[in-house]
Amino acid sequence: MEGVIDAPMRARLTSIGGYSRCVTEFVRVTDVLLPERVFFRLCPELLGSGCTPAGTPVYVQLLGSDPKALAVNALRAVALGAHGIDLNFGCPAKTVNNSMGGSILLREPQTVAGIVQAVRDAVPAQVPVTAKIRLGYDDYNSLAEIVDGVHKAGATELAIHARTKFNGYKPPAYWDAVRPVMDDKRRTNTIINGEIWDVADSVAAMQRSTCSHVMLGRGALSAPDLAKRIHQNDETSAPMAWHLLVEEVRDQFICSDQNSERHIGNRTKQWLAYLKRNYPQAQSLFARIRTLHDAKGIEKAFDAHKREDLHELDEIKSDVTIH
Ligand SMILES: Cc1cc2nc3c(=O)[nH]c(=O)nc-3n(C[C@H](O)[C@H](O)[C@H](O)COP(=O)(O)O)c2cc1C
Structure with missing residues (x-):
């Protein structure tokens, strides 16, 4: 996912487990063959086995509309x-669609098929x-035409986000439409x-779409x-415990690519914003670091959060003893 799932995050999520593969953030392709350094920057796994440390293969994600340029860049990757x-x-995204990339291409099923075909033809069959x-x-x-074109062009797999571009990210997702x-x-x-x-959503999505993977x-x-x-x-399982996860979040903060001082902590804040959905503690940690942009300050906030969290745990334990 662009802007949120970089190599350290891929390493983290795949080490927790359950993934067959993951993809990089966008490699934006215009009309040129990109230098190797671009691929290594967005997919540092290429410097090793091409997999995350847990051994999960990483696919390079290309974004563009020029079939020839996409094909040569795919071959380079x-x-x-x-x-x-x-x-x-x-x-x-508007900026992406304005330069004829991403979902705008869905208006032209033949262009989509042509791109898949060009890339398929360029890279080895395996x-x-x-x-x-x-x-x-x-x-x-045009869904049937798009899907048909993509499959006929020889795509190995097709993932369908069950919304239109017009739907954005607004719930629901229309699994039945697939x-x-x-x-x-x-x-x-x-x-x-x-x-x-959650697990129940994955079961429902597969049942209603009749897809066998998510x-x-x-x-x-x-x-x-x-x-x-x-x-x-x-389906009855609960998300992993916060006290284990918060260590992952802290480690993510330390490891994540911080390219300028102004951006320090941004990816961690973004991750916490997602974690809030399942963990109220992520909300309080987010509130602590929201306005901070220096590594030391953020580390101190993690320490304070841990102390507060442990204190709350102690209180819960003593409550349990009293009752
Ligand atoms: C911040 C963000 C970045 C995303 N980046 C990508 C991306 O790089 N490539 C992609 O195919 N989809 C991307 N997506 C879309 C997601 O992969 C997914 O299709 C979408 O969020 C719907 O699934 P969900 O409801 O499980 O999130 C992104 C979504 C978000 C919110």
Whole structure:
């Protein structure tokens, strides 16, 4: 996920477990072959095995609309060791759409198919080429045509975020809308995505779409062990304990790429904003660091939070003893 799931976060989430693969943030492709350093910056895993430290393959995500340029850049990513190429046709951002990237391409099903075909033809047959789409741009009248084109062009997998660009990120996700395009038995490699926040959602999304796999977006950030629990198929499981998770958050703050002083802590704040959904403690930690931009101050806030959290735990324990 652009701006939130960088290499350290991929390492963290995949070490918690349950992921078959993950994708990088965007490699933005215009009309040129990008220098190798761009691929290494966005996918530092390429400097090693191309996998996260937990051994999960990382696919390089390309964003653009020029089939030839996407093809040569895909080939470069593969030459550098990428385990797969993921093509983005889902991004709703104005700046991206204005330069003919992301979800705007869903208005032109043939262009989408042409891009998938160009990339498929460019990279060796054994390297997966995956695509990510939404149901459509304004509506889902062209969904069947888009899906058909992507599959015929030889995509290894297709992930469908079950909303249109017009729907943005507003709930609900329309899992049922995917079912009609799943009638064809060859489409077992279609993955459902959108509004999967817990194990029960993943079961419902698969049942209602008839897809047999799920892709997590924000759910992965709000419940970092969600993929693991989905994998275990345990609908009764609760998210991992906060006292374990807060150590991960602290470590993420220390490890995450802080490219300028002004941005220190931004990714951690963003992660806490997602964690608030499942953890009230994330809200109080967020409030402590919200206005801070210096590493020392933020570290101190983590210490204070830990003390407060332990104190609350003690109080709960003594309550339990009294009653
Ligand atoms: C901050 C943010 C960044 C995202 N970045 C990407 C991205 O780089 N590539 C992509 O295919 N989808 C991206 N998405 C979309 C998600 O992958 C996912 O399709 C969407 O959030 C719906 O799933 P969810 O309801 O489980 O979050 C992003 C979403 C958010 C909120």
